Amino acid sequence: MSAKVGGFVLTSSPHIFGKTSTPRIMMTVMVALAPAVVMSMAYFGVRVALLYALSATVAMATEAVTKMARQQDWRSIGDGSAALTGVLLVMTLPPSISPLLVALASAFSIFIGKEVFGGLGANIFNPALVGRAFLSAAYPVAMTQYSPPRSLFAFLGQSPDAVSQATPLAAARFEGITTSWMDLFFGQVGGSIGETSTAALLIGGVILLWFRVINWRLVVAYLGTVFVLVGIAHLTDPDQYPPALFHLLSGGLVLAAFFMVTDMVTSPDTDLGVVILGVGAGLIVITIRLFGGFPEGVMYSILLMNAATPIINRYTDTRPFGSIPQKGQ
Amino acid sequence: MAHLTFKKGVHPPSHKSFTERRPIERMPVGDALSVPLTQHLGVPATPVVRKGDRVEVGDLLGDASKLISARIHSPAAGTVKRIVDQPLPGGKLAQYVEITVDREATEQHTFSETDVDLGAITREQILETMRTAGVVGMGGATFPTDVKFSPMPDKSFDVLVINGAECEPYLTCDHRVMVEETEALMDGCRLLHKTYGFKAIYIAIEANKPDAINAFEDVVAVYSDLPIKVASLTTKYPQGAEKTLIRTVTGRIIPTGKLPLDVGAVVCNVQTLFAIYEAVHFGKPVIERVVTVSGAGIESPKNIRAMIGTPLDRLVEYCGGITESVNKVVAGGPMTGMALPTLDYSVSKGSSGFLFLTNADVEIESPCIKCGRCVAVCPMNLMPLKLAAFSRAGRFSEAQRLAVNSCFECGSCSFVCPAKINIVAYVRHAKHHIRVHGSREDKR
Numbered sequence: 001m002s003a004k005v006g007g008f009v010l011t012s013s014p015h016i017f018g019k020t021s022t023p024r025i026m027m028t029v030m031v032a033l034a035p036a037v038v039m040s041m042a043y044f045g046v047r048v049a050l051l052y053a054l055s056a057t058v059a060m061a062t063e064a065v066t067k068m069a070r071q072q073d074w075r076s077i078g079d080g081s082a083a084l085t086g087v088l089l090v091m092t093l094p095p096s097i098s099p100l101l102v103a104l105a106s107a108f109s110i111f112i113g114k115e116v117f118g119g120l121g122a123n124i125f126n127p128a129l130v131g132r133a134f135l136s137a138a139y140p141v142a143m144t145q146y147s148p149p150r151s152l153f154a155f156l157g158q159s160p161d162a163v164s165q166a167t168p169l170a171a172a173r174f175e176g177i178t179t180s181w182m183d184l185f186f187g188q189v190g191g192s193i194g195e196t197s198t199a200a201l202l203i204g205g206v207i208l209l210w211f212r213v214i215n216w217r218l219v220v221a222y223l224g225t226v227f228v229l230v231g232i233a234h235l236t237d238p239d240q241y242p243p244a245l246f247h248l249l250s251g252g253l254v255l256a257a258f259f260m261v262t263d264m265v266t267s268p269d270t271d272l273g274v275v276i277l278g279v280g281a282g283l284i285v286i287t288i289r290l291f292g293g294f295p296e297g298v299m300y301s302i303l304l305m306n307a308a309t310p311i312i313n314r315y316t317d318t319r320p321f322g323s324i325p326q327k328g329q
Numbered sequence: 330m331a332h333l334t335f336k337k338g339v340h341p342p343s344h345k346s347f348t349e350r351r352p353i354e355r356m357p358v359g360d361a362l363s364v365p366l367t368q369h370l371g372v373p374a375t376p377v378v379r380k381g382d383r384v385e386v387g388d389l390l391g392d393a394s395k396l397i398s399a400r401i402h403s404p405a406a407g408t409v410k411r412i413v414d415q416p417l418p419g420g421k422l423a424q425y426v427e428i429t430v431d432r433e434a435t436e437q438h439t440f441s442e443t444d445v446d447l448g449a450i451t452r453e454q455i456l457e458t459m460r461t462a463g464v465v466g467m468g469g470a471t472f473p474t475d476v477k478f479s480p481m482p483d484k485s486f487d488v489l490v491i492n493g494a495e496c497e498p499y500l501t502c503d504h505r506v507m508v509e510e511t512e513a514l515m516d517g518c519r520l521l522h523k524t525y526g527f528k529a530i531y532i533a534i535e536a537n538k539p540d541a542i543n544a545f546e547d548v549v550a551v552y553s554d555l556p557i558k559v560a561s562l563t564t565k566y567p568q569g570a571e572k573t574l575i576r577t578v579t580g581r582i583i584p585t586g587k588l589p590l591d592v593g594a595v596v597c598n599v600q601t602l603f604a605i606y607e608a609v610h611f612g613k614p615v616i617e618r619v620v621t622v623s624g625a626g627i628e629s630p631k632n633i634r635a636m637i638g639t640p641l642d643r644l645v646e647y648c649g650g651i652t653e654s655v656n657k658v659v660a661g662g663p664m665t666g667m668a669l670p671t672l673d674y675s676v677s678k679g680s681s682g683f684l685f686l687t688n689a690d691v692e693i694e695s696p697c698i699k700c701g702r703c704v705a706v707c708p709m710n711l712m713p714l715k716l717a718a719f720s721r722a723g724r725f726s727e728a729q730r731l732a733v734n735s736c737f738e739c740g741s742c743s744f745v746c747p748a749k750i751n752i753v754a755y756v757r758h759a760k761h762h763i764r765v766h767g768s769r770e771d772k773r
Contacts, residue, residue, distance in 0.1 A: 008655070008656060008657050008658050008668065008669065008670060008671070009656050009657040009668065009689050009691060010668045010669075010670055011657075011668055011689075011691060011692075011751070012668075012751055012753060012754040012757070013659075013663075013664060013665050013666055013667065013668075013738070013740050013743075013753060014663060014664045014665070014740030014743050014744050014753065015657060015659050015663040015664075015666065015668065015684075015686060015689060016341055016342075016498065016663040016664070016686075016744065017690075017692060017743070017744055017746075017749070018339070018341070018744050018745050020702070020745060020746075020747040021747050021748075021749065022695055022698055022747045022748055024747065025698070025700070025747055076695075079695065081698075119696065120695075120696045120698060121696035121697050121698045121699060121748075122696065215701070264698050264699050264700040264701065265698050265699050267699075269699055269701045269704055269712065269714060269715075270701065270704055270712075317712050317715070317731060318704060318707075318710045318711065318712055319710060320585060320709055320710055320711055320731075320732035320735050321572065321573070321576075321582070321585075321708070321709040321710045321711075321735065322572065322582055322583050322584045322585040322586075322587070322709075322735065323584075323585050323732065
């Protein structure tokens with residue numbers, strides 16, 4: 001018999017654990033973003049690769065500095081959430097955005113969007129979108145100039161032209177111009193860095209759904225609400241409102257549906273809660289896109305519904321087993 | 330075959346291959362036993378022996394002092410060496426009767442068939458036999474069985490569920506008992522059926538034990554007088570939890586705060602049923618049980634029929650010893666069992682297994698990211714992330730509003746938590762606070 005008779009680890013049950021961990025989840029999201037990131041570099045040049053790196057670095061540095069100032073463990077940046085925020089932020093910005101603004105927005109995302117609330121898990125608003133909202137308010141001109149994508153095979157060339165081009169949504173809304181379906185699906189259109197290639201985003205979305213990182217009910221509720229209501233609008237007045245599929249494929253809707261509205265920290269905790277969030281956000285998108293002053297409404301739809309998440313959580317607790325008194329028997 | 334199941338739950342790795350095909354071995358009689366007088370829920374048994382007393386196999390060591398208590402008997406012949414206070418797994422102190430075993434006398438002792446007329450046995454006789462034999466729930470809850478089978482005058486039950494789910498990873502003791510003692514268990518069902526007249530008896534077994542399912546299917550026809558069905562359950566944790574099990578096999582939902590009795594059901598673990606059978610047929614008290622000794626850290630994992638009071642280090646010795654890499658010892662299953670600081674413990678009526686784990690990490694908690702995985706797996710449909718947060722914040726009335734007392738601590742939430750938060754520990758903290766101080770005295 002072994003001489004070892006004590007000094008065992010003493011913890012409360014359970015004694016075995018699943019393999020999931022926060023860094024692993026963040027890594028999965030990064031992997032799911034990869035196709036869209038690659039496509040964005042193809043369309044908008046290697047310049048955006050530098051923007052991604054810059055934004056992720058600033059995000060992590062901001063978190064580390066904030067943690068140190070609060071005398072907490074700065075090594076939390078290793079969980080990957082700050083880097084992920086940095087990458088997502090860049091995906092929502094116009095291709096011609098200056099590196100300085102990217103760095104500024106990235107620091108804003110992490111500091112105001114996340115750390116002042118208490119860091120990971122405690123923030124109310126999606127940090128990347130907080131950064132984007134900041135730029136939209138402070139630098140409206142830079143945030144509405146969309147340089148056109150280059151042809152897929154010229155992505156090693158020079159930096160994008162400063163010539164601005166209307167995004168498909170703006171073109172449809174203000175000029176009545178439609179964009180080809182193929183261009184919309186593969187992303188050969190004007191728009192924010194990471195939002196244009198629906199095909200690449202779908203691949204990422206499938207990865208997230210497959211590994212159950214995101215709740216399919218939220219994706220369906222969000223996209224479904226937009227699709228159905230815009231479809232009704234299109235049927236009632238096809239001249240004024242573009243087809244429902246056009247709205248799904250254009251702008252940041254697909255990016256947001258898989259990577260932003262589904263952010264676990266800022267979305268509700270239950271299946272019922274996320275459906276309410278998704279429908280609510282979908283309604284806001286439609287309201288802004290069809291009746292508002294902006295061509296795009298995805299960012300506000302998520303930020304506004306993020307604000308509603310705590311109250312949704314308050315009223316959508318699951319019903320404990322046995323809490324319904326049983327009839328008969 | 331379609332398997333029955335419950336909503337939610339988790340799929341931990343089973344780890345049953347260590348022992349699931351190993352027949353039960355009866356451990357040779359040892360030199361010493363250390364029998365705790367607290368082996369059941371309720372009031373500890375009162376010692377009726379003193380230092381130096383001679384005891385024979387089956388003699389009473391401790392008597393049930395109150396209604397909810399249980400008798401403790403001597404598993405061996407020998408001499409009472411002393412009665413000492415020692416910790417139980419979990420840390421509470423209990424009296425232990427230490428016995429110096431007379432091996433020869435113990436080995437010679439046998440239990441013979443009783444002269445009870447099995448055809449005319451009454452409910453009172455069965456209850457008295459359970460009480461006399463000290464039968465308690467051997468699935469781990471250790472509630473006195475005679476109390477469980479004595480419904481209040483205004484209540485009755487018509488469904489019996491034999492719980493052979495054994496959903497905890499590693500454990501295979503119930504599995505082996507089902508395969509090796511199938512007919513004894515069926516005879517046990519017949520005894521209970523004769524006295525209670527059940528409308529239905531279900532033998533509930535997880536699908537990962539096809540040999541046990543087949544063993545019962547093979548003999549069901551012989552017991553055509555019984556309304557018995559084998560219920561094959563999906564392999565999923567915690568399939569064997571009482572409340573969800575009753576719903577799974579009968580469709581009846583136990584209201585919050587109520588008992589199986591309130592929906593006319595009674596659940597009995599496989600080894601409890603075997604103990605009832607032995608008590609009625611042989612007048613044998615609960616002086617032994619089958620335990621699984623398993624894990625990567627034990628040389629030869631086994632299913633052992635061991636005397637109550639067998640010291641843990643003797644079990645380890647019988648299984649070839651533990652390896653140097655063992656860093657955690659667990660009494661019970663890995664999802665709900667208790668970690669032990671040393672090997673100074675012994676087998677009791679609720680010991681389903683002892684596990685020797687080799688790479689148990691101490692998980693460091695990180696912030697909750699509200700991913701909702703815990704909500705998605707909770708078999709009681711609770712909000713584990715909120716229970717943990719309220720417990721940590723000392724807001725116990727909020728935890729109570731969210732039915733924290735419905736949690737039976739299966740550990741599914743902690744198992745899936747990516748932030749490695751031990752939600753179960755927070756839940757226990759809240760339940761304890763509410764039990765002791767009430768929920769109104771929130772920590773401010």
